[in-house]
Amino acid sequence: MKPLKAECGHNALDVRDDFPLLDQLVHGQPLVYLDSAATGQQPQAVIDAVARYQQTDHANVHRGVHTLSHRATEAYEGARDRLRRFINAASRREIVLTSGTTESINLVAQSWGRPRLGPGDKVLITHLEHHSNIVPWQIVCEQTGATLEVAPILPTGEVNLDALYALLAGGSVRLLALAHVSNALGTINPVAAIIRRARELGAVVLLDGAQAVPHMAVDVQALDCDFYAFSGHKMFGPTGTGVLYGREALLDAMPPWKGGGDMILEVRFDGTVYNDLPYKFEAGTPNIAGVVGLGAAVDYLENVGLDRIARHEAALTACLTERLAAIDGLRLVGTAAHKAGVQSFLVGDIHPHDLGTILDHQGVAIRTGHHCAMPVMQHFGIPGTARASLALYNDAGDIDRLVAGIRKAQAIFA
């Protein structure tokens, strides 16, 4: 085997023991979890925060005068404040709590898009989007007569910027929706430059940040985007939680998209007065315990340090890519110059599911299939890939185990 670069000797962040789930055997082997792009594991601090809330503070929020309701509201709203700080939004009014990225994007499509779009208007996305940043726009275009346009990608898995800018310059693009980081390919899009260009041309910009927030510091004011959507469970919080950041002036002008309790000030049969931001968009009893856990996840990530996490993962990603590329017959899918810790690949003519089964049998968890990005797979002319994705708790030993598992699969299929 050829000598490896220094990256593979890089030290781990030493946070693995914070994640109790990782401490187990799967098929008799210590678990190696390389599927964090699907969902992140939760640190003990998050698990404890949720349990503590359930055990001592649970009540409905924004309602009662009793002590528990007050505590629940403090915990829930405290998490909103942490999330505001986490992405540096200007105001807590701009932090809408949702069930996840999918709901956040659907909210924008239905509440911002549906009343504004019409025939002749365009919504622009890219070819590397997750289904959750494709289908909501297909639905709203169908409802309004607007047109959905798709900027192509290059063989590296990067967005073809010339084509994207030409589509923007073509006019009538009311909204551009794109991933900050691609879930299937790992590409980190040059979003700052893209946002600048799009806003100059009058388009509103939504970023799907689901794959970005667990791995890098995000500042929505510096990015100057209009909307930023992300999920709690990918950043080591509970499932069923998420955020829609929106510029206050835009959110203010948008109608509610779900009706119910909590989103109103006054309900009368001759007319209802909606609540202020952000509650206007939060109908019904929310996932209070989940949001409390998400607040704890923010604290956890900030304690470890997002810059440290980003440095660790950059070194580990370089190691992962190099070790995979050195395997005979392995094809990397997604080779952008700027990438997050996500690597899709194919091994000879071994179908990804067979590879996934053989790796699982050795205690190595990866994702296989189309990764909810079927158009990406269509672009590369493949039905799916195997995908290894990294998080702060992974280390070079995990990559050794992945490589050994792939070699075993090659031996079985030899």
Place this chain on the structure above:
Amino acid sequence: MNGDRIGHGRSGASPAGTVTPLTGDELRELYRELILDHARRPRHFGRLSGATHEAVGINPLCGDRLHLYLAVDADGVIREAGFEGSGCAISVASASLMAEMITGMDRANALARRQDVTCALRGEAPGAGLGKLEALLGVREFPARVKCATLAWQALGGALTSAGGPVSTEN
């Protein structure tokens, strides 16, 4: 849930489930030579011109897609079977073995055989007497892969009994 704790780091944070560690043999059992052979060189592969029945089987969990074609004569006998699509070794081998088996069978027998095979693959029946198809029974140790093995048989049911719309492993 497989949950053996390793013993370093935190302990007792979650209940340890029982686990039956698989030996390396389960993988060899799953990927038997017969399976690998049919996966590499699927029989009856390709579109059938003159098909009288067809169906598309879809596994939405993985995106696998299999198009099955049958030529059934006036007596209800399957004269020819063919399939197209992309899939893992298990789904391709299962389709290949199925096409071999059902060629020459009448419709009722093919449907009865479908029932026997799917029950056996799901572990609801012992699976003796399935001939070559017994090679597929290794999937019973791999619950996530049972649908790969049943996909072709779902499509067979669709082709012989329904209007020919896509058949999903999730229905």
